[in-house]
Amino acid sequence: MKISASFLGxxxxxxxxxxxxxxxxxxxxxxxxxGKYVQNKTLPFSEYSTIPNYTRKRLDVHLMVxxxxxxxxxxxxxxxxFISVHLDIKDKxxxxxxxxxxxxxxxxxxxxxxxxxxxxxxxxxxxxxxxIMSVEPGLPGQEFIKTSLSKIxxxxxxxxxxxxKTLVSVDGGVTLDNVKYLRxxxxxxxxxxxxxxxDFQETITKLRS
Ligand code: DX5
Ligand code: ZN
Numbered sequence: 001m002k003i004s005a006s007f008l009g010x011x012x013x014x015x016x017x018x019x020x021x022x023x024x025x026x027x028x029x030x031x032x033x034x035g036k037y038v039q040n041k042t043l044p045f046s047e048y049s050t051i052p053n054y055t056r057k058r059l060d061v062h063l064m065v066x067x068x069x070x071x072x073x074x075x076x077x078x079x080x081x082f083i084s085v086h087l088d089i090k091d092k093x094x095x096x097x098x099x100x101x102x103x104x105x106x107x108x109x110x111x112x113x114x115x116x117x118x119x120x121x122x123x124x125x126x127x128x129x130x131x132i133m134s135v136e137p138g139l140p141g142q143e144f145i146k147t148s149l150s151k152i153x154x155x156x157x158x159x160x161x162x163x164x165k166t167l168v169s170v171d172g173g174v175t176l177d178n179v180k181y182l183r184x185x186x187x188x189x190x191x192x193x194x195x196x197x198x199d200f201q202e203t204i205t206k207l208r209s
Contacts, residue, residue, distance in 0.1 A: 001183065002026035003204055004060045004169070006191035008042070009140035016195055017054035023201045027060040027081060029171070029189045034065035037086065038138035045074045052079050060187070062110065062171065064137045066090050069099060076103040084108030084131045084169075087119055097126050108169065112137060117151040121158060124166050129187070130155050135172030141192040144173030149181055156184060179207050 004027035010016045020028060030048060035041035042048075051059065058081040063071055069091040072083060083100050087093065087109060100107040108129030109120050113136060120130050132155070134148035152168060159166045170182055171189035182188055190207060197203040 001185060001208060002187045003207055004029040004187050004189045005194050005200075005204070006031055006062075006140065006171075006189055007195060008191050010195050013043075014050075014054050017051060019200050020194075021055040021057060023204050025057065025194075025200075025204050027187070028055055028057045029191070030059050030061045030075075032061060032063045032065060032071065033138065034067075036066045037089070038064045040138050045071065049074070049078065060084075060169075060189070062131065062189075064110075069095055072096065072099045072103070072105075076100075076105060080105050082106045082108050082129055084110045084129060086110045086112065086137070087115065088112075093123065094126075097123070108167075110137070110171070111151065113145045113148065117154050120155065124159060124162060124164055127166060129167045129169055130159075131169045131171055131189075133172055134170050134174070137172075141196075142173050144175070144178050152182070152185060174207070176203070176206050 003025050005020050005025045006029040007016045008031040033040045033042045060082045061075050062084050067090045068085045085096050097107050106128035108131045110131040112133050132151050134144050135142035167186040169187035170185045174190045194203050
């Protein structure tokens with residue numbers, strides 16, 4: 001199981017990234033919000049483009065935006081492993097998949113709590129990751145929505161049935177208490193649990209164990 005650390009909501013991004021850089025966390029989860037797909041708005045790319053100045057970790061970019069296609073070109077210039085987009089966007093999902101793969105970036109589809117998990121099934125062969133949102137997108141520090149657990153099981157079954165290698169990730173509300181239910185997940189995204197803790201490495205180690 002890999003861990004992707006989200007810095008959403010921290011007061012000092014540079015300092016948080018430097019602290020994460022010296023842990024064994026696998027990825028930095030970059031939440032991008034446009035104020036349209038979700039109410040909140042994160043910093044523009046001109047600011048996020050400095051992330052590699054503070055960390056050598058590979059990035060796991062989560063685009064909570066209405067028009068992600070043009071952003072793929074921007075984020076492709078960074079040290080990006082994954083770009084995930086939501087289903088209910090203006091661009092065509094197939095165009096996003098094609099563009100990411102052109103850059104050698106793995107692509108994910110994020111499923112909101114209200115979305116049926118089967119809505120991602122038509123894409124399973126073409127994508128690399130399913131990002132199951134276990135909170136409503138938009139804010140850090142929310143409570144884990146338990147129905148996400150059955151979605152994880154269902155999509156894992158479907159992936160296995162089709163003999164695919166598509167990864168499953170879960171994003172939102174992961175704590176040291178509920179992480180035990182998430183052992184089958186390939187990548188766990190964790191924000192507040194890590195960034196609000198006094199010792200990032202200790203928390204990451206506990207999340208893994
Ligand atoms: C929610 C974001 C998540 C979230 C994770 O919209 O996509 O990445 O910030 O933070 P925690 O772990 O605090 O829920
Ligand atoms: Zn996220």
